[in-house]
Amino acid sequence: MPAVISTAGLARTFRTKTGPVDAVRDLDLTVHEGEILGFLGPNGAGKTTTLRMLTTLLRPTGGAATVAGCDLATDPVGVRRASGYVAQSGGVDPQITVREELVTQGRMYRLPRPEAIARAAELARELDLTGLLDRRAGALSGGQRRRLDIAMALTHRPKVLFLDEPTTGLDPGSRADLWDLVRRLRDEHGTTVFLTTHYLDEADALADRLVVVDGGTVAAEGTPSALRLRYGGSLDATLQDTFLAITGRGPAPADSAPVAV
Numbered sequence: 473m474p475a476v477i478s479t480a481g482l483a484r485t486f487r488t489k490t491g492p493v494d495a496v497r498d499l500d501l502t503v504h505e506g507e508i509l510g511f512l513g514p515n516g517a518g519k520t521t522t523l524r525m526l527t528t529l530l531r532p533t534g535g536a537a538t539v540a541g542c543d544l545a546t547d548p549v550g551v552r553r554a555s556g557y558v559a560q561s562g563g564v565d566p567q568i569t570v571r572e573e574l575v576t577q578g579r580m581y582r583l584p585r586p587e588a589i590a591r592a593a594e595l596a597r598e599l600d601l602t603g604l605l606d607r608r609a610g611a612l613s614g615g616q617r618r619r620l621d622i623a624m625a626l627t628h629r630p631k632v633l634f635l636d637e638p639t640t641g642l643d644p645g646s647r648a649d650l651w652d653l654v655r656r657l658r659d660e661h662g663t664t665v666f667l668t669t670h671y672l673d674e675a676d677a678l679a680d681r682l683v684v685v686d687g688g689t690v691a692a693e694g695t696p697s698a699l700r701l702r703y704g705g706s707l708d709a710t711l712q713d714t715f716l717a718i719t720g721r722g723p724a725p726a727d728s729a730p731v732a733v
C-alpha cells in the first residue's frame with residue numbers, strides 16, 4: 473500500500489515566556505492509503521500540534537512531511553487540496569445557518585453556486601443534517617455541531633481526513649453514526665483517516681493501526697492486537713492497560729505501594 477502521509481523528524485518548538493516547549497520532537501510516521509490511523513497519547517502529547525502541521529496551519533520548526541505526495545514546505549496548497557481537517561474545537565460562525573455554512577464552504581473551494589448548493593444538500597444527507605439546514609449554527613447541540621464540522625471538512629472530497637477528537641461530547645448513538653461514516657469513507661471512497669481520540673474503545677473498534685505519542689514523539693505503534701501482546705502482556709489485555717504501560721502511567725508496582733498505617 474502506498475504511503476499517503478509520511479513524516480521524517482517532524483518537530484515543533486514553541487517559544488514561550490518561560491522557555492521553549494518541544495511540543496513535537498523527531499516524529500517519524502507513515503500512514504498508508506485507505507488506512508484508519510488512531511493517533512493516541514496523553515493530554516499535551518503533541519497530537520493537535522502534529523495535526524495542525526500536517527494540515528499546514530502551523531509551520532514545523534524541524535523535519536519534513538508529505539501529504540498525498542505534496543510536500544508541506546513547498547506545496548502547502550496541494551496539501552490543503554488533498555486534506556480535510558476537523559479541529560479539536562469547531563470553528564463555525566454561530567450566526568449563520570447550517571445551509572449557509574455548507575454553501576460558503578463549497579464556494580471557498582471554488583464550486584460554482586449551484587454546485588455548492590447541491591453539495592451542501594448531499595453532505596447534509598450524509599451527515600444527517602437535512603432537518604437542520606435552516607437552523608443557526610449557534611443553536612445546534614454539541615453533536616449536531618460536530619456533524620456540521622465534519623460535513624464542512626468533506627466538502628471537497630479530500631483524500632485524507634484529519635479528525636481531532638471528533639466524538640468528544642457525542643451521545644452513544646451519534647458516536648456509532650460517526651464510526652459508520654468513517655468506515656464508509658474508507659470503504660467506499662478509499663479515504664485515509666487520521667484520527668485522535670481519548671476513547672480507547674473507539675480506537676480499538678475503528679483503527680486499523682495505532683500510533684501512541686508521548687512527550688511529542690512516537691512511543692509505540694502497531695495494530696491494537698500487536699500492541700496488546702507487546703505491552704499489555706497478552707491478547708486479552710485491555711487497551712487501557714496497554715496504553716498505560718506504553719506511556720508509563722500504569723499502576724505502581726505492588727512493592728512500591730504506600731503502606732497503610
Ligand SMILES: Nc1ncnc2c1ncn2[C@@H]1O[C@H](COP(=O)(O)OP(=O)(O)OP(=O)(O)O)[C@@H](O)[C@H]1O
Nearest residue numbers: 486488493495513514515516517518519520521522
Ligand atoms: N501555541 C502554543 N504555545 C505554546 N505551547 C503550546 C502551544 N500549542 C501547544 N502548546 C504546548 O504543546 C504541547 C502539546 O500540545 P497539543 O495541543 O499538541 O497536545 P495534545 O496531544 O493535542 O493534547 P490533548 O489531548 O490535551 O488535546 C503542550 O505542552 C501544549 O501546552
Ligand SMILES: [Mg+2]
Nearest residue numbers: 519520521560
Ligand atoms: Mg489536542
